[in-house]
Amino acid sequence: MSADAAPAGRGWKKPLIGASVLVVLGAVVLVIALFAGRTSPRGWIPGKYERVAADTYRSPKAPLAVAREIVRKYETDERVYSPSGVFLRYHDAVVGILPDGTGSRITLDTPDRGYARYHSYVGGSWGGPGGRAGSFRGGGPGEGK
Numbered sequence: 230m231s232a233d234a235a236p237a238g239r240g241w242k243k244p245l246i247g248a249s250v251l252v253v254l255g256a257v258v259l260v261i262a263l264f265a266g267r268t269s270p271r272g273w274i275p276g277k278y279e280r281v282a283a284d285t286y287r288s289p290k291a292p293l294a295v296a297r298e299i300v301r302k303y304e305t306d307e308r309v310y311s312p313s314g315v316f317l318r319y320h321d322a323v324v325g326i327l328p329d330g331t332g333s334r335i336t337l338d339t340p341d342r343g344y345a346r347y348h349s350y351v352g353g354s355w356g357g358p359g360g361r362a363g364s365f366r367g368g369g370p371g372e373g374k
Contacts, residue, residue, distance in 0.1 A: 269319040270303045274337050284336040290325040295333045299324060309351045316343075316351050323347065 277298075278286035288295045296315040300308070309316040314327035323343020325336040338346060344355070 268303065269321050270317075270324060271319070271322045271337065272297050273302060274299070274324070274335065276334055280316075281334075284337050286337070287329065287332060288335060289332040290332075292328055292333045294334060295326045307355050309354050311350050313350060316347050318343070318351070318355055 230313075240258065257278055278288050278295075283285045283352075290298075292315050296308070296310075296317065303319065305317045306320060307318040314325055317324040317326070318340070321340065321364060323336075323338045323340055323346075325338070325343065325347055327334045327336075336343070336346070
């Protein structure tokens, strides 16, 4: 046997190390994917509040208390407070929290539907990435410049 030849049975270590590295990388990617979706209350609200319609929930708490609960769990992109309610914008959802008797009515919409529903409250306030106010360019002379 020459000095360069590897003893029998040692050729399995390199493939095992490579497979181990791939398993660890796969686990890291899985963990990132699982926690990346935790930036919006879209999946959390249905389990937290009582459903009263397809996109509407109810809480016995006042709107500001409900808004605090949601924002503590999921930081908003933007929010608007008005006497009519609290409106929270996320990248994939708009949450409206309105007074309803002694509690709150909570609506959960897509960004487009939520903006349309609550335009009179948030129309001039929401802008930036994904916000309608930030992307509106108007019409008339010079449109699109």
